[in-house]
Amino acid sequence: MAASPNTGGSRRLAINAEWYGRLRWVAAGGQLVTIAFVLGPLGVAAPGPPLVALVGVTLLSNALFWWWTATRRTPPTRGQWHAVVGGLMVLDLAVLTAMLALTGGPTNPFIVFYFVNLALSGVVLPARWAWALSVLAILGFTLLSIAHQSVDVLRDPVRLQSLTTIWGRGERSVPLAIVGAGVAFAASAIVIVNFTTRLTSELRNSERARRRAEKEMARVEKLEALGTLAAGAAHELATPLSTIAVAVSEAHRELLQAGGDAAIVEDLALVRREVGRCRTILERMATESGQPAAGLPERLTADELVGDVLDDLPAPDRVDVEWLNGSANLELVAPSVALAQAIRAVVQNAIDATNEVDPAGRVVLCGDRLANTLRLSIADRGPGMPAEVLTRASEPFFTTKAPGSGMGLGLFLARSVVERLGGSLRLESPTEGGALVTIVLPLADSE
Secondary structure: OOOOHHHHHHHHHHHHHHHHHHHHHHHHHHHHHHHHHHHOOOOOOOOHHHHHHHHHHHHHHHHHHHHHHHHOOOOOOHHHHHHHHHHHHHHHHHHHHHHHHHOOHHHOHHHHHHHHHHHHHHHHOOHHHHHHHHHHHHHHHHHHHHOOOOOHHHHOHHHOOEEEEEEOOEEEEEEHHHHHHHHHHHHHHHHHHHHHHHHHHHHHHHHHHHHHHHHHHHHHHHHHHHHHHHHHHHHHHHHHHHHHHHHHHHHHHHHHHHOOOHHHHHHHHHHHHHHHHHHHHHHHHHHHOOOHHHOOOEEEEHHHHHHHHHHOOOOHHHEEEEEOOOHHHOEEEEOHHHHHHHHHHHHHHHHHHHHOOOOOOOEEEEEEEEOOEEEEEEEOOOOOOOHHHHHHOOOOOOOOOOOOOOOOOHHHHHHHHHHHOOOEEEEEOOOOOOOEEEEEEEOOOOO
């Protein structure tokens, strides 16, 4: 059963929330390393204990967040995800504002991390949450501009500390504030690009999954329509076909007893066969459309399957069967009637195509083993198919045959049956002419 849109949205929220939780662990670790480096090797006068306590708030809140997600018995709703993640982002803005207030306020180069928080909120949360966080960030910046604890090395451009670095042959002093700005800019860029590219990739995957689901839904709807059509046709035609069959059988028997004209007797026999064929076609449509007539799966060999295919074929003598690598004895588990009818439709199409070039031409059905699958190749000697026909050949009700010669359902229904069994059907038009249909089916003992 396909997941509902709400389920898929909640799952994406859960993935984004999980990633945000991991990001908060990394951010807290980076903050501790930065505080230690600034207070130690750089010797900057900053209030260490309050800064470490603020990092502890982040760590504790993240631990509670992970505990909440791990211990819930039911998945959180979208509203719960938004409330929890939004609350964490509000807390992160408050912690960042407090840390900046203790370390220079607007002069601290790490003030650019406001934009990291805002970018993440715009991606993870609804618009109202993102706008609310933006207002809080603006308010925080305003408060920092009014009141903050100054850090001399960042406040006075004349007294900037410098880091000595090697540039070519000489030495050059780089102000500490510029180094901090570079580190802050690089960290912000990495976080934003990493998160947005990951989200873009997830959106592309979701779009592909949605398209696959829509395509599968359209195929199911077509199969349901075909099943309804087949059931209606069988119901409406069952009585007249039975009447015709009875009348023809009686007439055929009476003519035989009376020694009637041989040609008329043969014509009546032909009518009987065609009536039986009509019944078979109706049953085949119902079977291949997914109706219960498809039967239960059973174990059979590849040779038995092909035998069932040829049994009800109008011209089985025109099919050359070849087995490679002992593939005739490979075993399958499948509803034999449905699968045989599906392959029979493909073989009949190959015979019809061959008739267009040579009424006495032959069709080759070749079986081979491919890993844990049986590969059946049906090759005809017909005129082949141009690219535009090849792309549409498997569509329902698409046919290039003359009116009355086919409904254009053979390949579509054959592909549906094969794919329901976990196999695949590929149609090709080789450059040397004709057409090639390759059917791949999983073996009975394959995983």
